[in-house]
Amino acid sequence: MAVAAYASSVSLTHVLDNVHYRAKFCHFNVDVKRIESIQEGIKSLLEFVELNHKRKGQKIEDLWRKISKINLEVEEFFDLYVVSQLQKVSKGKRSDRRMRAFDKDLDTMIKKIDYIKKELLMVEVVVEEIMEGKQSKASVPSVHSSKAASSIAKKNIVGLDEHVVNIKGELARYDDNLQIIPIVGMAGIGKTTLAKVVYDDKYVVERFDMRIWLTISQEYSVNEILLGLINDGIVERHSGYFDGPGEVLHKKLYGRRYLIVMDDIWTLQAWYDLRRFFPDNVNGSRIIITTRLSHVAASLSSHDPYSMTFLDKNTSWNLFCKVVFGEETCSHPELEKIGRAIVRNCRGLPLQITVIGGLLAKSSFEKDFWKSVAENVSSFGNSSDGDHCLNILLLSYDNLPIHLKPCFLYMRNFREDAEIDVTHLIRLWVDEGFIKINGDKILEELGEEYLKDLVNRNLIFVREHTSCKEEMLTCGIHDLLRDLCISISKKENYLCSPRVQVVKAEYRRCFQCGSFIRADERIDDSVFVFPSTSHGNPPFCGSCRRTYSHIKDLRLVKVVHNKVSGCDSLVQHTKLRSVCILMFEPPKFISPSTLILLWNLQSLLFTESRVVILPPEIWMLPQLRVIECKCVVFPKPPVVHGEETKLFMLKNLQSLTVAKNFVLTELILDGIPNLKQLEIEYEKHMGRLDTSLCNVARLQKLEVLHVADTLQNIGFPSSLKELVLKRCAIPWSCMSIVGSLPNLETLYLWLTAKGSEWDPTEGEFLRLKVLAIWGSDLAQWRADQHHYPALEILILFSLRSLEEIPSGIGDIPALREIHLRNCSKSAMDSAYRILEEQQSVGNDFLKINVYGDSKDEDTDEDDEPQVEDETDE
Template sequence: MAVAAYASLVSLTHVLDNVHYRANHSRLHVDLKQIKSIQKGVNFLLDFLEVHYGRKDQKIEVLWRQIAETGFELEEVFDLYVTGQLQVPFSEESSDMGSKAFHDDLERLAQKIKDIERELSIVEKVVEDAQLGKQTRSSVVDGVSSTPASSRVKNKLVGLDEHVGRIMNALTKDEANLKILPIVGMGGIGKTTLAKKVFDDKCMVEHFDVRLWLSISQDYCVDDILHGLINEGKVEKSNAQLDGPGEALHKKLFGRRYLIVMDDMWTTGAWDDLRRFFPNNGNKSRILMTTRLSNVATCLCSREPYVMTFLDDNSSWNLFCQTVFQEDDCPFPELEQVGRKIVRSCKGLPLEITVIGGLLANSDMRKESWEPIAANVSSFGNASESEHCSKILLLSYNNLPLYLKPCFLYMRVFREDAEINVYKLVRLWVDEGFIKARETESLEEVAKGYLEDLVDRNLIIAREKDFLRERILSCGIHDLLRDLCLTESYKEHFMCSPRVQVVVKGGSVCFLCGSCVKGKETINIPIPASLFPPGSQGNLLFCGVCAVIYSHIKGLRMVMVLYSFLQHTKLRSVNVEVYRLPKFVSPPNVHWLWNLQTLSFWHLSDSSVVYLPSEIWDMPQLRVIEAKRVVFPNPPTSHVEEKDIFVLKSLHTLTTVLNFELTDAILGGIPNMRELGIRYNEVMKGSNACLGNLVGLQKLESLYVKGAVQLQNIAFPNSLKMLILRRCSRFQWKSLSTIGSLPNLENLMLWDTTEGPEWDPTEGEFLRLKVLIIVDCDLVQWRADQSHYPKLEYLELKNLSSLEEIPCNIGDIPTLHTIHLKECCKSVMDSAYKLWEEQESLGNDSLKVLVQEGVVDYSIYEFMALPLKDDGSST
């Protein structure tokens, strides 16, 4: 119960901060001394937990459970009181409504916290255990390898190279008809890793016209698989809407040589459901499958399946050393003997080796720290294969620092084989309240560090990185580790309150995640009649996953604050997905969702506009507001003495605001903005929208501006790292000095924004620029060399029909690794090829020149998340 207790307390700290802030600004009637007393008690319990969480005696387990229950009960008490206050105008008459009962509940729970503190203080040998706990915690948490997580080598396929060659040979044999090749082996042996290596190999890219990857898993849905292909842009949407996704896929594949990977097959049913969409073109098309079950492979293929074997001793040791030390052998002679003992105990299973390696890579590299782990791993020797693997994985989980455990266990909410967007995952961890605040970092920065740590420990898989290879874009979790998350969550009674909702209009969809509900699963929740919308039923529709996770729910306070959709007042994140709605007006009672941190409106039509009410300024805990077009209101009028009352102190992301007028009142209310997207239309023609005031946003890092017509008055803050200017009034190239002088600018996109035939950059500008993308301009001559963009890593030019050539000296920039050309004239491509040849002759074999056709449209988020895929021809 230590994890549930920790998660409960961390979540409660955010609620208490919200209550405290509201009370300080006369938005809530509470006794601040009482709140501060509870905060002090909660912080004591958190500190105690972080030191003693590894203790397993029965008495302290009971106290962990009491802490978790107290934390959740306190949140419930605050929710009941605050929502009651918000439903009536704040005044002297209404401020005492329910105050006595609220005060009494807080006194009772404050006393309960004191009782727990007293019980903890008399637990045997507290002082000695505290010192021992600090030492143990130091070795696990603080004794981190000197190699940062981001630099670790994650793609070594030790022992798999010979398998790759055999699979590729089998796939390219001269057999004209469609063939199936199954790869069989136990979980964790590397089937998916092998299939992915084959799938991405350059020879396979050149040999097959189309390559598609399908993750099947046990609980697969054909429509989900096919629609997933559509969403990834693999099948044209127009065809899919006309014919259905299966027929559209068939048309896509017909007459073309294709490779389909069907990963993680558990039954032949998935093949039976999908096979009719895979035409037999008689052109050596292939299906590659992975499965743990030999009988499935036998049923699907007349030939012998490809059986994955365990790694031999040498390959196992090599993989272990790559994982722990990023070297081919052990650099610490005193660790080799104990390390080889650990490797032998892993029995050649790659997943076990990498997970244990991830644990040891974060140790202090002392023999005394490794020996207890070796003893534990050796003790699993007599277990069955599946039990042995489970115990190895559990050992790694048990050795996680407490702050990482809630984030890891949360991975259970994602379906098997899901490809998880990292931006979304980090935000969910924050919204769920798992991240403990630090003075020097934002919650998102802390959460990103947690993700890197879990990837570094091989408990989460990094799947895709940005084109600079610096940031993870998507991740996943092995299904054996996901099973561990499920098992440990049940043991811990973890995740007791739903805080995230995906609102989807129409159809039978889950109340929480928005996915289709099969069999109309429901959970009976008693709901106060005064808060439930008239005429609605007290049963809520849940999907199978949410029905299991939240089966314990006893009650929710229901409101209808977003259009005609139902919410509950404990929500911290709402994602509204509505199609073909030209105007979405958020009602004024949206602030009843008083702990809401993320409000997103996606999948609205391109012409849709979201109108937010002025009550949005009464939600100081909001961190993210997103929509394609959102109209952001002016703050309510306040008296001079109340000038700080309407400040969205936590808001750091706001996109994309329509016709945003950056007045002093608005900018003063969003002082901590980091990502801002602005879009102007004809209504604002001739207005500068106070763009000169942008310089007042001293923490702004990412800015997207589209359609502005008065750029000569724009002023940027020095904190800016990413800038996108799209279809704005034209900058003269010589005027780019305003941008080039920004000291922290790393990423710049100029889209249909510049004019003039010549660009002669000034030396001493763009000193930290890493990414430069230029789209749609009349540039003819560009004179530049390595002194102008000394840190440039990625250059992209799109639709520059007048440009004569790329400056040849740009190739001398030592950091430049990619030049990407899209829809450029032949002379530009010729100059790029010449540049590449010159660099090759000088021994620079790291530079890539990619040529691609097609239209690519970037949003403010996609710009920094552009995957660098060689899906065009490269010179």
């Protein structure tokens, strides 16, 4: 319940910020001081949850429920009020000035929050007393001596042979100094099993004078760990040592070659607390540390941590057979096909293979039972025989800071084995209200930090990187961890109101997720009540009906005309944060527009529509962060003066793609001051008109700029990191303007650069990593390693006149790839010469990829060169 309390509190802070912003500029007749009082109250509740979220007990669980309840109540209260006021505005009426009843309700909300705050103070006193009692009874860690570790039953070690050889090599490596060897990977991946196999290896036993195995719990006592190490695993609370236990351990290890395994470390502090007691005897002593946390492993050693990965298909099958049949082959051929399906669904996780294999080993080997297991791998893996499987994973979840838990649990919403776009995932976290405001950082940056933290904790894995390996493109979650998310969400009753909606035009599509509703499913649902509309109850699929059965009230508004299905199914609810409309026909907004009733909207996506004409009311959505479409016509802001201009400012807008015929007046640019990504294109008749592209330089936070089909001069802000120019007709002699951008890392030029000669100037393009040129008359290119010192990838496409790639390009230290397609034969020959020259001096990292020939392959002018990104799984 703590997660629900935290998530609802963070989400509510965003809603209250929106109300406060509107009230501050007299958009509503609300007492700003009362709003600020509620904000302070919710902030206090949030701080309490952050400090006490790990506490257990009935009283504090009741508090979590009360906090969640008051958060939902406050959000509903403001949604009802704001929507009613905006309805008046949209109909041309003045907002309601009779505010006594509303102020009275506000005071009631403040009193309810204050009452809960008083309860928090009482609980804090109880918590302090409990913590004092806990400190007097330090927890006893799990400590095993060499004898104890050896007595543990041997595990199945299929697939570990190569790992064992590598770790033994580290133990025997010629370096007498004390070395730390971190082994890192997700729960259940086999870290502890590998460490135990190495620990008990005959060579290791003979090599080291002393071996000590120690398992660190999340809550540990340094003194008791030390006493256990001294006394061969036996903790003597009253040992009577004159010196401290640390000094005694140091003396015991001094002068001896020792191996210590510290299993399952959760924090660097655990290592810092113990490391000073391990002497460096300069005799080849070693310490192996296992951890689930990549950042902990990386900080423990000067060498790269040893990473454990998922088992491949063959190794997974061999392990399964070993567990089930006692040998690495299937002794029941009639079960092999089913068995392989079971293994495939375990996704290479040794723990799950072992748990399910153990269950099947105890079965009667009946085909029907094995089929049922294959169809329900997850549930069998979490059955009573496999409870320890989820319990091991649960430790990783329990160790998460509270701000990461809602984001992790959200992973349950993706299908099994999904390849999840990283930008989309972070956007969803932001839209759901999971990201807490922190200083000047934008929410997307914080979301990226959250994702990296979950990856470092091995709870989410990276599927695909950019070719430069610097950014994640797609990610995934193991099915067993996804099952954990589902299990915890149900247990903690963590189900938010629906914030994200996918709208599809066809009839019998679910109002919430956009999926087809089966013919046998009812499309009416009496759970929902929509007091402010006459649209009737929208269709819900069975899954969404079950998920959101706790929702009693949603105010619906019809925003877009739906001529396709002939029904009013394209409706949204007023608490919506993100809407993705999938319609091939251009959607038309209701006139007068009711878009402003979606007053907390953050993402507006039209992924299929060719052209979308946005209504002027778009400027009245200050929370809006993303507008995405294949082609969107953006309206001019209303002409207002003074403080009222801030009411018509998209102060949070981060991304606008793709804007059609966008005239960048000062008024528009002042309304989107924090834009980070802008994609704009112009029709032919607009190409020669003054579209004020020189004003783009005013967007001082812009990092990504794509411009297509213009002959106007473009102003480039110094903040740019990525620049894409299509059919913009810029002579090579003017490219120095682009080269002088201090932060530019990626430059794509499509049918843009004009002229036959390019003479770049030294000191330009200092941070450029990717350069792509497509379709140019370039013949002579004079450059060397000093002109693009950071270049990693060079893409040349349809340069039929290019005589050669400058040989000095090959001497750029960072250069890894050169791609050519449909270029002149002399250019291709020069690429191979560069490769030969680099190989002759020992450069084996450079790769050359050549596609097609200008003489025998035609090129579609709309084609763009595609460079496959490297994939890590």
